[in-house]
Amino acid sequence: MRIIRTSGEMQQTALTLRAAGRRIGLVPTMGFLHAGHLSLVRLARARSDAVILSLFVNPTQFGPREDLGSYPRDFARDAALCREADVDILFAPEAAKMYAPDASVYVTEEHLAAGLCGAARPGHFRGVCTVVAKLFNLCLPHVAVFGAKDAQQLRVIRRMTRDLNFPVEIVAGPTVREADGLALSSRNSYLSADERRQAPVLRRALDEAERLYRAGTRDAAALRNALQGIIAQAPAARIDYIAVVDDETLAPVQTLTKPALVALAVYIGTTRLIDNTVLQA
Numbered sequence: 509m510r511i512i513r514t515s516g517e518m519q520q521t522a523l524t525l526r527a528a529g530r531r532i533g534l535v536p537t538m539g540f541l542h543a544g545h546l547s548l549v550r551l552a553r554a555r556s557d558a559v560i561l562s563l564f565v566n567p568t569q570f571g572p573r574e575d576l577g578s579y580p581r582d583f584a585r586d587a588a589l590c591r592e593a594d595v596d597i598l599f600a601p602e603a604a605k606m607y608a609p610d611a612s613v614y615v616t617e618e619h620l621a622a623g624l625c626g627a628a629r630p631g632h633f634r635g636v637c638t639v640v641a642k643l644f645n646l647c648l649p650h651v652a653v654f655g656a657k658d659a660q661q662l663r664v665i666r667r668m669t670r671d672l673n674f675p676v677e678i679v680a681g682p683t684v685r686e687a688d689g690l691a692l693s694s695r696n697s698y699l700s701a702d703e704r705r706q707a708p709v710l711r712r713a714l715d716e717a718e719r720l721y722r723a724g725t726r727d728a729a730a731l732r733n734a735l736q737g738i739i740a741q742a743p744a745a746r747i748d749y750i751a752v753v754d755d756e757t758l759a760p761v762q763t764l765t766k767p768a769l770v771a772l773a774v775y776i777g778t779t780r781l782i783d784n785t786v787l788q789a
């Protein structure tokens with residue numbers, strides 16, 4: 509496995525791979541890798557012959573009061589996991605090498621990014637879109653794989669790819685979970701033992717939404733109330749948002765007639781966790 513630290517070397521390498529007719533698969537991550545990330549590597553591997561995993565804790569997608577400084581990092585462990593997972597190139601640029609000091613061009617998605625995490629984290633998706641556009645230009649992937657856990661991110665990236673005509677196929681990987689239902693996340697490492705015991709409440713709430721939907725509930729307010737009731741059972745939980753939105757437009761829905769995304773952001777103690785499910789007949 510090759511480790512690349514600069515954008516210049518990354519782009520040159522990608523150009524060489526393309527000239528040799530190789531199909532490039534990209535898995536963008538912020539590191540502190542877990543089985544969710546590695547499942548995306550397998551999807552990329554199946555669709556390409558050179559897999560690049562990017563590891564970059566992107567400063568532009570963090571708000572001023574967010575966890576950029578404390579975000580978990582373990583490069584040696586991540587590199588070992590990438591080697592085991594048969595990653596061809598680990599692209600781990602330094603922040604100073606990714607953005608010019610006077611960088612002044614950003615990519616904004618103006619519709620899908622407005623609500624949910626976009627409302628709770630102003631500027632977040634501008635940072636995400638900008639870094640993903642840069643990664644596309646540096647790694648020149650034919651296919652890029654993103655996790656369904658970050659539901660809004662996936663939809664925003666698909667829209668950016670379509671609207672800016674990036675020649676990249678976007679593939680979604682299903683959410684990988686712990687045995688008790690908690691979605692794997694690098695941020696789970698922030699949880700105390702007691703918080704970790706309470707954290708599966710997100711999945712339990714989504715299970716209840718799925719159960720109610722199968723039983724015929726189509727009223728979004730009724731679904732939200734049920735989710736709220738379940739999350740309130742966990743003393744460490746504080747709801748950031750519970751959203752029931754159209755799966756395509758991400759506009760709030762009152763009555764479910766089309767596939768709907770149920771998305772949660774919940775603080776467990778001081779750790780903000782997200783999870784989601786899609787309800788469709």
Ligand code: AMP
Nearest residue numbers: 537538539544654655658682683684692
């Ligand atoms: P992150 O390192 O958290 O920015 O995530 C990098 C990629 O991994 C994103 O596309 C995430 O959606 C995806 N991802 C994160 N957690 C999971 C999970 N539990 N299952 C599947 N994909 C995930």
